[in-house]
Every structure is written in structure tokens, then in C-alpha cells.
Amino acid sequence: MDKIRIGSVGLGRLGLEHAKNIATRIPGAELVALCDIDTEKLHRVGKELGVRHYCTTFEEMLAIKGLDAVAIVSPSALHCTQIAQALERGKHVFCEKPLGTSLEECRLAEKAVEAHPDAVFMLGFMRRFDESYRYAKEKIDAGEIGRPVLFRSYSQDPISCIDGAIAFAPHSGGEFYDMSSHDIDLARWMLSSEPVSVYAVGGCYAYPEFAQYEDGDNVSCLMKFKNDAMAFLFAGRTAPHGYNVETEIIGTKATLRIASVPQKNLVEILDRYGVRKECSENFQERFAQAYLHEMEAFVDCIRSKRKPSVSVYDGTAVSVIAGKCTESFRSGKLIAI
Template sequence: MEKVKIGVIGLGRLGYKHAENLAFKIPNAELTAVCAMEEDRLEQVKKDWGVPYTYKNFEDMIKNSELDAVLIASPSGLHTDQISKALAAGLHVFSEKPLGTTVEECREAEKAVEKYNDKVFMLGFMRRYDASYKYAKEKIDSGEIGVPILFRAYSQDPERFIEGAIAYAGHSGGQFIDMSVHDIDLARWYLGAEPEEVYAIGGCYAHPEFAQYKDGDNVSALMKFKNGAMAFLFAGRTAPHGYNVETEIIGTKGILRIGSVPQKNMVEILDNSGVRKECSQDFLERFEESYLNEVNEFINCIIEKRKPGVTVYDGTKTTEIAYKCKEAFESGKLTKI
């Protein structure tokens, strides 16, 4: 196989970025088809990028005999069904998170991946492919910080995007499911265990609109893991300064911190406001390289006939834990996982 011919479903912000990476930045991939509801988007990529095939229907796209794989970046509620259909059509599948919007959907995705085990399936937990997060994992695995005992993570969206968050809230599943799944995945990865108890609190401190969905604009959770380790998660929608993802792993011999200041780059600005650093403003800017790296890994797995480190079961487990966080948040009680 000279190049992996791939089709992309979904041309929203992230889907467009994935398609662009496949078209121009991943040498072993060829963007052969795109599928979206937006006619203008389809015409643009066909004209500007020379994409041979465009579709408005996913089932039509996966019938294209030229395709080797698909990348799913459609709305969350469509993922499970599209994963199953693409695998059944003989295609390798990369799907953005979440694996499914319910644990039951995730189980269905598991069955499909198990049934078509000769195909590569990969889920988009891109933080594992960020250079700093990978480096931290190597430090932990080498024992450099001793035994990891506490994982702390902050994930915050900018206040300036709040209208979009409110509009999407009814479909998001809540903060823990929509945003904290990345931190849950990292906690499991770094601590090498599964959580067994969770207590969650939060509220609508600035935007009461989220209350109708039993959600908050800022929420947090404290988890106890089966190996005795702890994890604290905070997810917010009202950061005044920009997109903020901050992670800390405390061990018995040392501490690792990643992104403690969400700086845009290494530049410092000295002006009449003092000395300051600009911050990343969205997830595409902060994790630009990670999104490229994860899809490049997917393509390499197909070519090299191997399976990626992120599995379908990681998707199910993080969804299950996120729902338990939501349950604990809604009940106000310590909840068993």
C-alpha cells in the first residue's frame, strides 16, 4: 500500500483540521473523500484541495471502493453507528471522542471492533500524542517521580465562547462527558489504575442556562483509585484569559507539571501593561501538533499492520467514569464506580 486513501465525515472546526492535515501534512495518507452537510464546505475542499469525491451521505461515502479508511468527526451522537457501518464496509476507522454518548453505545462499538478485529480502530484521545504529555508518561514509567499518588487536571474553555457552549449544552452530555473525558483518560494512563469512588460538586456560577441540563458552568470531581491514588478534575467554561489545560502528577519522589501557564508561545510582551504572555485561545491552537500526531499514528498503524495504544475499551471506560462523575454531581453523594 503506497498511501492510505481516507475519507473524512464532518467538516466542523476539528473535522476541517483533520482533513487539512490529511491533505497536506501526512505523507502516507491521501484525502480521497469528504462528507458533510454544508455544500459550500464541500465545494471549497474539492476546488482548493483537489479532493476527488464529496458526499452528503455517509453511507454513500463508505461504498467508495477506493477508500481504505475513514476518519469520523461528525456529531457525537452519530459516532457509534458510523463506526459500526464503516468497519462492516471493510474500512479502518479513526473516530473522534466520544466513542458513544452512552455506555450502552460504547458497548456496541466494542462489539463491532471485536467482530472486525483485522481492521485498525483508533479513538481520538489526542493528549496522549502531545510531546509534553508523552514525555511525562516516560518520566513516570521510568520511576523518576516515584509512585504517582495524585493526578490534578484543569480544563477550561474561554468565556468568550460561552454562547456556543450554551447552544451545545443540550447535546453535550454535560461537562464531565464533553470535556473531562480527556483528563479521565490521562488519569488512568498516568496512575495505571481504575477509579473506584467519585465525589463531584460545582454549579452555575455565571450562567444559569446550564442548570436545565443538570449541568454547571464550572464543575469538579475527586476520585479514589483502586491502587490508592487520588485524582482531582476541574472543568470550566468561564476562563477569562483563554483556553487553559493544566496537568500535574505528584509522586512520592517528585512532581510533574504540564502547561501550568497556558502560554501561546515563548514570547514575553513588555508594554504599558507590564510584562505578560499571550495565552492559547482554543483547543485547535493548543493541541495542533497532537491532532497531527495522532492521525499520523493511525495511518502508520494501517501501513505497518499493528494496533494503536488507544483502544475502543479506553473509550468505554472513560465514558463510564464520566457518567459516574455526572451522577455524583447530580446526587451530591459519594458514588461507587
């Protein structure tokens, strides 16, 4: 089979990561088109990656002859409409999380996927492709930790990225959609269950700019799942030490911890500050291999004509839960799911 010809929309931090992976690191794939409204960035990145087609609208990219698939890394509110448009034009679709920022948007995407059963649709929950998380999932499924009791997950962005978070706030859907989607997906995946209730709290502790969007800069929630397991999630935008994602799963027989001490690598620095380890600076660095593995899986699904392990329904479930977390955060009430 010839190379899978892919066009990618959105050249933000993650869009750039996906574009580079498709163009330079994935055998069997070819990045033939880029789409972004920033024409200066579009042509600069396109020239760097050797892309033939430069588009400023999604519709223009879909019209390119011979395009097999698209990677959607655009603002969250555009995802579901672009998914439907791409599938209707006969393209395979990879889309970044969240699937949508409302149930109505997610249903639109579901109907589009169902109407095109021969097309490959994959949602970008990249932590499922991280080697440490996959290893932990195997341990849980094998019964090695006994019955899961508590899932705890922290996602903290470095304060150095706060300007980008504020700029993205008007169309992010809120911190539970923007940051906690990955944690929600991991909880469902690792606990093999669905939540039945959620109570969320938080606020604008350092940046009141988020308040105008009924959002916070640090939020948390407690969930109860159908199998009686508990989950505690925390999302923060003001970590002074760097990018920090850590997860713990407590079972009746054992506990699993993933990156409980965030670190850039295995190097220890001994200097006038003492003995210390550096943290990853951003999500691209921490999950570089996971982003590569998930795009490899997408391309392999197209070539082998199989369905990905992450479905559109996973995306809907996570978005619904994120919405309930947001509702609880704004109302201060316990919300049933």
C-alpha cells in the same frame, strides 16, 4: 503500498483540523472525501483541500469505491453507530472522543471492533501524543517521581467560545463527556489504575442555558483510584484569559507539572500592562502537533498492520467514568464505580 484513502465526516472546528492534516501534512495519506450536512461549508472546504467526493450522508461516503478508512469527527451521539457501519463496510476507523455517551453505545462499538479484528480502530485521545505528556509518562513509568499520590488536571475553554458550547450542549452528553474525557484518560494512563469512586460538584455560574440539559458551565470532581492515588479534575467553559490546559502529578519523590502557566509561546510582552505572556486561543493551536501525531499514528498502523495504543476499551472506560461523574454531579452523591 499506495496512499491510504480517507474520508472524513464532520467539519466543525476539530473536523476541519483533521481534514487539513490528512490532506496536506501526512505522507502516505490522501483525503478523498468529506461529509457534512452544511453543503456550503462542505464544498468550500472540499475545493480548498482538493477533495474529489462531497457527501451529505455518512452512508453515501461509505459507498465510495476504493475508500480505505474514515475519520469520524461527527457529534458524539453518532460515533458508535458510525463506527459499526464503517467497520461492517470494511473500513479502518479513526474516531474522535468520546467513544459514546452511554455504556450501551460503547458496547455496540466494542462488538463491532471485535467482529473485525483485521481492521484498525483508533480513538482520538490526542494528549497521549503531545510531547510533554509523553515525556511525563516516561518519567512516571521509570519511577522518577516515586509512587504517584495525586493527579490534578484543569481544562478550561475560553469564554470567547461559549456560543459554540451552548449550541453543542443538547448532544454533547454534558461537560464531563465533552471536556473531561481527555483528563479522565490521562489520569488512567498516567496512574496506571482505574477509579473506584467519584464525587462531582459544579453549576451554571455564568450561563444558565446549560441547566436545561442538567449540565454546568464549570464542574469538578474528586476520584479515588484502585492504587489509592487521588485525582482532581476541573472543567470550565468561561476562562477569560484563553485556552488553558494544565496538569500536575504529585509523587512521593517528585512532582511533574505540564503547562502550569498557560502560554502561547515563549515571548514575553512588556507594555503599559506590565510583563505578560499570551495564552493559546483554542485547542487547535495548543495541541496542533498532537493532532498531527495521532493521525500519523493511525495511518502508520494501517500501513504496518498493527494495533494502536489507544483501544476501544479505553474509550468505554472513559465514557463509563464520565457517566459516573455526570451522575454524581446531578445527584450530589458520592458514586462508586
